[in-house]
Amino acid sequence: MRTCLLVVVLGFKGESACGPTPEIQTEFQRAAAIAAAVADPFGAFDKAAPFLAVRDRHPDDLFAHERYQDAVNEYGIEGHLRLLHKQYKELDFKHPGDPKYHYLYLRTLAGRGTFGAIQGLYDLLANHPDFAPAHRTLAEIYSTDMFRDADKEKLERERYLAACPGGTFSHWPPPIPDPSPLIDQAALGFAEGASPEGVIAMTIQGLKEFEWRSQRVRAFDWYTPDFKRQDARDLRAQYWKAWPIQVRCYRKAGKTEDADQLLRLMNYRASLLLNAPEPDYWNALQTLARLYAEANQTERGNEKVAQMRKYLDAHPDRARAEEVEAIRKVIEPRS
Amino acid sequence: MWSMESFKARHATRWFTRLVLATVCCFGLQTSALATAIDPGPRGGPPGAGGTFAVLDNTNPAANTADLDFFAQALLRFQEVDSVSGTIENGNGLGPIFNHNSCAACHIQPAIGGSSPAANPQVVNNFAHLDGATNAADLTKFLSATGPIREVRFIQNPNGSLDGGVHAIFSIAGRTDAPGCTGTILPQPNFDQAIASNNAIFRIPISLFGDGLVDMTSDETLQLNLSATASQRAALGIGGRFNSSGNDGTITHFGWKAQNKSLLLFAGEAYNVEQGVTNELFGSDRFPPGSSESTVAACTFNGVPEDATNTLNPQALTVGGVPNPNLNTIHGTASEMSSDVINFAAFVRLLAPPTPVTSTSSQLNGQKLFSSIGCALCHSPTLVTENVKGGANGPFPALQGVTFHPYSDFAIHHMGANLDDGVSQGLAGPDEFRTAPLWGLGQRLFFLHDGRTSNLLTAIADHADSDGKCSTLQSSENFYINFGAGDINFQPYSIIQFCGGSEANAVIAAFNALQPSQQQDVLNFLRSL
Numbered sequence: 001m002r003t004c005l006l007v008v009v010l011g012f013k014g015e016s017a018c019g020p021t022p023e024i025q026t027e028f029q030r031a032a033a034i035a036a037a038v039a040d041p042f043g044a045f046d047k048a049a050p051f052l053a054v055r056d057r058h059p060d061d062l063f064a065h066e067r068y069q070d071a072v073n074e075y076g077i078e079g080h081l082r083l084l085h086k087q088y089k090e091l092d093f094k095h096p097g098d099p100k101y102h103y104l105y106l107r108t109l110a111g112r113g114t115f116g117a118i119q120g121l122y123d124l125l126a127n128h129p130d131f132a133p134a135h136r137t138l139a140e141i142y143s144t145d146m147f148r149d150a151d152k153e154k155l156e157r158e159r160y161l162a163a164c165p166g167g168t169f170s171h172w173p174p175p176i177p178d179p180s181p182l183i184d185q186a187a188l189g190f191a192e193g194a195s196p197e198g199v200i201a202m203t204i205q206g207l208k209e210f211e212w213r214s215q216r217v218r219a220f221d222w223y224t225p226d227f228k229r230q231d232a233r234d235l236r237a238q239y240w241k242a243w244p245i246q247v248r249c250y251r252k253a254g255k256t257e258d259a260d261q262l263l264r265l266m267n268y269r270a271s272l273l274l275n276a277p278e279p280d281y282w283n284a285l286q287t288l289a290r291l292y293a294e295a296n297q298t299e300r301g302n303e304k305v306a307q308m309r310k311y312l313d314a315h316p317d318r319a320r321a322e323e324v325e326a327i328r329k330v331i332e333p334r335s
Numbered sequence: 336m337w338s339m340e341s342f343k344a345r346h347a348t349r350w351f352t353r354l355v356l357a358t359v360c361c362f363g364l365q366t367s368a369l370a371t372a373i374d375p376g377p378r379g380g381p382p383g384a385g386g387t388f389a390v391l392d393n394t395n396p397a398a399n400t401a402d403l404d405f406f407a408q409a410l411l412r413f414q415e416v417d418s419v420s421g422t423i424e425n426g427n428g429l430g431p432i433f434n435h436n437s438c439a440a441c442h443i444q445p446a447i448g449g450s451s452p453a454a455n456p457q458v459v460n461n462f463a464h465l466d467g468a469t470n471a472a473d474l475t476k477f478l479s480a481t482g483p484i485r486e487v488r489f490i491q492n493p494n495g496s497l498d499g500g501v502h503a504i505f506s507i508a509g510r511t512d513a514p515g516c517t518g519t520i521l522p523q524p525n526f527d528q529a530i531a532s533n534n535a536i537f538r539i540p541i542s543l544f545g546d547g548l549v550d551m552t553s554d555e556t557l558q559l560n561l562s563a564t565a566s567q568r569a570a571l572g573i574g575g576r577f578n579s580s581g582n583d584g585t586i587t588h589f590g591w592k593a594q595n596k597s598l599l600l601f602a603g604e605a606y607n608v609e610q611g612v613t614n615e616l617f618g619s620d621r622f623p624p625g626s627s628e629s630t631v632a633a634c635t636f637n638g639v640p641e642d643a644t645n646t647l648n649p650q651a652l653t654v655g656g657v658p659n660p661n662l663n664t665i666h667g668t669a670s671e672m673s674s675d676v677i678n679f680a681a682f683v684r685l686l687a688p689p690t691p692v693t694s695t696s697s698q699l700n701g702q703k704l705f706s707s708i709g710c711a712l713c714h715s716p717t718l719v720t721e722n723v724k725g726g727a728n729g730p731f732p733a734l735q736g737v738t739f740h741p742y743s744d745f746a747i748h749h750m751g752a753n754l755d756d757g758v759s760q761g762l763a764g765p766d767e768f769r770t771a772p773l774w775g776l777g778q779r780l781f782f783l784h785d786g787r788t789s790n791l792l793t794a795i796a797d798h799a800d801s802d803g804k805c806s807t808l809q810s811s812e813n814f815y816i817n818f819g820a821g822d823i824n825f826q827p828y829s830i831i832q833f834c835g836g837s838e839a840n841a842v843i844a845a846f847n848a849l850q851p852s853q854q855q856d857v858l859n860f861l862r863s864l
Contacts, residue, residue: 042515079635204467208514272425275651275658
């Protein structure tokens, strides 16, 4: 009975209200294969495009819309998510009073302004109590770490399954890309004598991939502020791994001006870490001191050693004192 | 307020005066031995500017200390460097298109708050390729390592309609913190083409010293000041009117064409236009005109506004450079909890004016000549702030009732074809510019709105044009003015010719008619400011 009502409410033309038709399911599989073949790690549009094509072939199919939305959520960052929201806001305005399009609009808020999505979905259900997909989406939201509510999840899950026996649920949030291996590979490549230009390009690509990963975290409210802070810190650590590689590459390529310019930037950026959690600031000073020592830039190296000692005065640490001494010994015989 | 009748009368007088003076002007330009007077160049020694006032609140010592602390913290914020999402530099929101990544980098000569430095950081810091950026456009036609920092405006859109907006020089394309945003989808404008077709004009950073005093000067004072010399100006063909807010009709003071109403608006707009940072005043990311949805999506990385009031203290360091114990708490100073633009505006508001060193007999004589030949009719030496903000009841009471020496009337004037830049802003037409305040001139490196010269003599000469020259007037206003000497119909997006010449022609003729030693005195005086 509930299913019948749902079909009436959704106004579907023959397709199941509880899941995609087998034909569309097949199209999803094909689209997923195309998306998986996109090599560009930042190719959110290219990866979502096959799902957009399915949606455009089935413009009235709820599940085609949902799958396209899921693809953008899976591959996109701020700009793509904002565009998705805009697209569904327009569709919602074009279909006033249609719960399907309002639901799809609200669904673009999930993970972006999730409290707003929850409120909107409840409002929608108040007017359309048999709109089963809203129950499913609520259950999915309540299953996430950030918005976990076991009782509400169970309730919404039951309501959905009552309307759609055997219905399935998605796992939210979508995955975060794995950390890029490129910066470590670049370090290895440099040690093995790879061309400086190639190594620098690899570090840049690696940093972009880390930035992209971070964007995939930052754009969503699925993650706690602490998680985001740690992610930002991890990202910064990658920069501090990549920059020394770049400095060494520039030097190896005879581009000492480029090396010195990057070192100047690194010095400025190190100063911003003074209040960062341990050991970020210390590590930055140490990195700079070693880079100067490597190039016999004694004066600069001694400046860093002095800064390290000053920091040690405020934060005594025997092991670090020995590190400073070791760096000083590298610098001093040449001075 | 601007009056149609006075406008008509002024222009009628101007045409007549100009006719009389045209010969004098030409004669002066041809015969005066300008070569013997030499711009002494930027004054050396310590910066005669930078920092705040000795006292900001003379009614409450605690408030005074707090105000001074506010300035010190705002000064730090003014120096913040931005990256796209705050992952490389602490500042957040750079781009998608921008001219620079820090306020202080442009406003730095001779001290923070000033104008363009000797070494252009847009070039020497390799902005085009910073952090992996792939900006490929040839910028050498308008940027150089020893030239001024510049922004570019286009006069017209490709379809011939008026543009006038800033076309940012750099984009974030290729930067490591802008993954997926490439130069292919976010290219730089075609500057070469715009320059070749005379469609590009330039502006340089404006000096901000003393702007808080200007902000605290009432409209009434400015109007009285302008009115006081009306007849003298009319005799020399000088007009002058104020740019004003289209909303409330009050005078707007700031910017090369006095287009900005307040320091806060100025700060908010500059943060958005020059650095690409969205804020609570200007909340939209700027993309090049015609950018596709996919470009916008691929090159958008942050929620908006990127700069906003802080409910949790974001400042990692205190003024002393020590770790801030209130980081990520709800506790903090006004500066720490305020947005960047509030801090920028506060910094400028509390930034003291330059200190002149006019003392030698040559400089003092030059000061007299500056007035006697008519320069001071627009470059007003003295204004006074008033208790318009409530006196002791208002903020920064020590800045109220202060006499200051900006050498500007803050009015806009027709400057003729030599300076006409084809851009209208508010009421200011293409050849109308705010009288540039001359305080701090002694240590400025680049002159005029586009920084075309480092030589004072050239800057002075360019104030004048010959009467035969016409300016291209463009207006987005829709009104009709009877000039007396000819009707000019201002229509939306009209492009018309105006043959009024520069209001400074007579004064420049008078300068040119001075003996070389007198001209030198004037130059020496200007370099003492």
